[in-house]
Amino acid sequence: MSQTLAELGEFGLIERLRADQENGGPVWIGPGDDAAVLSIDGRAVSALDQLVEGVHFRRDWSGPVEVGRKAVAVAVADIEAMGARPLAVLVGLAAPGDLPASWALDCLAGLRQECATASVQLIGGDVSAAERIHLAVTALGETRGQEPVQRSGATVGDLVALRGRLGWAAAGLVVLTRGFRSPRAAVQAHQCPTPPYGAGAEAAMFGATAMIDLSDGLLADLGHVARASGVGIDLDSRALGPGEPVRAVAQAIGRDPLEFVLSGGEDHALVATFPFGQVPQGWDVIGRVEAVGPLGPTVLVDGRAWSGPAGWTHF
Ligand SMILES: [Mg+2]
Structure with a gap:
């Protein structure tokens, strides 16, 4: 029988999440301590998005890699929409204990894949039990000397x-x-x-x-x-x-x-x-x-x- 998320365990998954993470670039301290530390240029820009099974995705319509990728993409898109440069993401995953461990690991692979596409680093996360899959991604970015682009600045003639x-x-x-x-x-x-x-x-x-x-x-x-x-x-x-x-x-x-x-x-x-x-x-x-x-x-x-x-x- 294939391994479940409960058998892999919270720390098993967190270990996988931490694996292969490199410090460098804006990341001063990556996953593994109580919190990550970033050095940023300008103002810090942050946004959170959640994907809930049955509300935002269905497991028969989307595979775990796609769900992981989407969770990163929608959060980073909000940083982009402020005119900021995305830097890093934090991930919260809650899921039933009987979820196949392979689903969670493939989801993590999807998260990583989209982080690479978006040029951001996965700097931390948390895992919890829940009745259905719930994925939350916080994205962080920097303004680098530009003013954030808000929704309120459109001007007649633009x-x-x-x-x-x-x-x-x-x-x-x-x-x-x-x-x-x-x-x-x-x-x-x-x-x-x-x-x-x-x-x-x-x-x-x-x-x-x-x-x-x-x-x-x-x-x-x-x-x-x-x-x-x-x-x-x-x-x-x-x-x-x-x-x-x-x-x-x-x-x-x-x-x-x-x-x-x-x-x-x-x-x-x-x-x-x-x-x-x-x-x-x-x-x-x-x-x-x-x-x-x-x-x-x-x-x-x-x-x-x-x-x-x-x-x-x-x-
Ligand atoms: Mg938005």
């Missing part, structure tokens, strides 16, 4: 620009919900987002006035920017060309692909506002910041309020 994918994760979730496994690229986007690592700090350097990562969908998240900044935002639908897998899924279920692009969450792309002429390469201009119109600080599409089909408010 351009709205996007770095990353729109609607892919939502299309993948629809596919899985209907019992299918393809298009594979959409399913993978649901299992683990691919935030544009490094783009957040780059946006800050180029003078981004506001920024957010897309967790709830383009309209919902830009709505936060519009309200925090007291502006209107007008998106150009022609600039929002849906990716191939999004078009394929939309066509298969008889929906407008624009619905996925505007309302689909969990892609963790970055969207930022830049003064005219300051949009960095690699970012696509998708709209502009305007004075608040009669509808208040809200997001319009081609100058009009977007009204998706009835009942299609979220995924």
Whole structure:
């Protein structure tokens, strides 16, 4: 019989978590003492995200490597969205004692894999028993002489620009919900987002006035920017060309692909506002910041309020 998490034990897993951790770079003291110590440049930026089994992921839809990767990706995306440079993550894992130890170890491998992709270090963590799997990741970053980019700085005349994918994760979730496994690229986007690592700090350097990562969908998240900044935002639908897998899924279920692009969450792309002429390469201009119109600080599409089909408010 294969080993369970209870048999591997809390300290067994923590030992694995500590293994191969190197000090160096910003990490003064890594895992193994009571707390890790970082040296940082500028202000410390921190964010926490949680993934709960049955709420944020299903074990039959996502493997342990993907769940581990996603937990790091969504937390680090929030550091990116502040215009900061991500440095390190701390991980809390709570799980049932009868969980196969291999699931926990593969999840740890996924956490490590995404840390390497995001160029951050895993500096500590904690393990506990729980009735279902619960993964919490705290991400830490530094501002390095830049001001943090908040949601409240969008200014009339700014351009709205996007770095990353729109609607892919939502299309993948629809596919899985209907019992299918393809298009594979959409399913993978649901299992683990691919935030544009490094783009957040780059946006800050180029003078981004506001920024957010897309967790709830383009309209919902830009709505936060519009309200925090007291502006209107007008998106150009022609600039929002849906990716191939999004078009394929939309066509298969008889929906407008624009619905996925505007309302689909969990892609963790970055969207930022830049003064005219300051949009960095690699970012696509998708709209502009305007004075608040009669509808208040809200997001319009081609100058009009977007009204998706009835009942299609979220995924
Ligand atoms: Mg966020």
